[in-house]
Amino acid sequence: MAGEVNRQWRLVARPVGMIKESDFRWAEEPVPAPGENQLRVRNLYLSLDPTNRMWATETPTYLPPVGLGEVMRGIAIGVVEESRHPNFKAGDHVQGLLGWQDYALSDGRGLTVLPHNPALPLTAYFGLFGHIGMTAYFGLLEIGRPQPGETLVVSAAAGAVGSLVGQIGKIQGCRVVGIAGSDDKCRWITEDLGFDAAVNYKTEPVRESLRRHCPDGIDIDFENVGGTIMDDVLGLINLRARVVLCGLIANYNATEPAPGPYNFGNLLIKRARVEGFIVLDYVDRAPEAAAALGRWLLEGKIKYRIDEVAGLEQAPLALNRLFEGANMGKLVVKL
């Protein structure tokens, strides 16, 4: 380790609106040495997720806010370099909340050893076999409860979660309509992923396009975005529709309180259900999702895509790509 440093991004300001690089401080610290029952991980990939933006605010969510001065919280995959912990050995690939840095010390809590599978790239454990795949799988199946012939609408449909949700919806026999922010994305989800239709919300009137593509109304909304897009969807829901409330990225950068959907009352009229979903509640059932997703992958029924940014130094600004609609598939940073 001589001469090497542990490069880190530390949160130093609560972001207002989009992330600015100045919300973080670049630090270079000595590479840490594990104490007893600790291990040192060298991070290989960071997962960039909308939830990172939430963690940077001062409002507690389902986890406490990242403290000012602390290394930015983030999911990462790395390799164990040195272990004084009985459950981990050097060379193991692990995943956990290892943070935006080159090296992390861990006491093993919350850390998962990844299976050794040379046929799968490590990033698949973000994109399909990790929190993203579980979110799509359990969110759609447990909260959305799709039935064959129903119509499923997915927002942020070319994102990591949305692109999987739509494919799982097709496997369940649904008509699937995706909402995404570019013609490229719309082409990808319809031509490559098998969505029945796509709406480019940047160039089309969303409500009218949805009405055209959902002639029988909307039974399930897998909601990743919120804002006016969700409102347009809620205006078209059917009796006993389900809204899987998985993300509200339209609001994460808001600088003023954002109102809820104007069509909220339609939930009453249509006896619809909205239910919040956070994947943490399903970690115990991870093997179930991995088994199903793995089978569908082998059967060619499901595809995933990694959108890779190179270099830890890119992490803060790369996060904005999620909110600009600039990524296609799972956004990761390769260290």
Place this chain on the structure above:
Amino acid sequence: MAGEVNRQWRLVARPVGMIKESDFRWAEEPVPAPGENQLRVRNLYLSLDPTNRMWATETPTYLPPVGLGEVMRGIAIGVVEESRHPNFKAGDHVQGLLGWQDYALSDGRGLTVLPHNPALPLTAYFGLFGHIGMTAYFGLLEIGRPQPGETLVVSAAAGAVGSLVGQIGKIQGCRVVGIAGSDDKCRWITEDLGFDAAVNYKTEPVRESLRRHCPDGIDIDFENVGGTIMDDVLGLINLRARVVLCGLIANYNATEPAPGPYNFGNLLIKRARVEGFIVLDYVDRAPEAAAALGRWLLEGKIKYRIDEVAGLEQAPLALNRLFEGANMGKLVVKL
């Protein structure tokens, strides 16, 4: 029938904001004679419900709008005067959508014959053994799913539905906090009905008072009101809270689109569930509610109150009482 007329309120304008008498036309028509398989009912009581206001708008809800020129739609209890229908006989008391008029012809569809029970006033079939009791019973138990020790908040708590919901919540072992619009109402629901606490939203800061009365947070919101009151409740919900969306009376008189709750995102953070409820979906299970509510009534565990207005001519303006918070218990018009 010679010399008698059928007095009616016919809807002639879509109300803007609160109801005006000029939104209706007073008509006097001949008393109708039943044809084959029809019966004539003389209305005795009208039920005034927030949903009347919704039916008067031009927007289809769970029923089509009342057409301009038509007799105003409303639930009524009456007595069969003349029947040419095999299932009804003169003297039967019946309940159904008989409208704002003295006399209604019916083909029997949607009409219920009330049991002959001299111990119960007829209005009990609005207040406890009709749509109101069923709304409270099924809405709370099926959608809210109360567990002993949980905290239940009820808005419009001194209204017909709210006052029953709170008492059923107490029977289920919940801590029950009601939100109402006067000190009289707050006294009634706590001292007479056994609610644990009450918040007068007209004189207290709702969120602070709720925080004080709900030290363990809110597990169930039985929502009759919407608007800022619902927002205050949603800010205090617990993990896996349930919101029974039964009414949004804060918005029924709105003249501009009303935003959804600003705390909508808290549903995601707290993995909460919002579900719309309309009692029509439970009519097949009416006997189940009536049996339970009747037993609780006999056991002295539940009370109800009728707020009676005299005279058909009062109906249009009396409806506003529901939105002004002027009624206590079930609002009816005695003809």
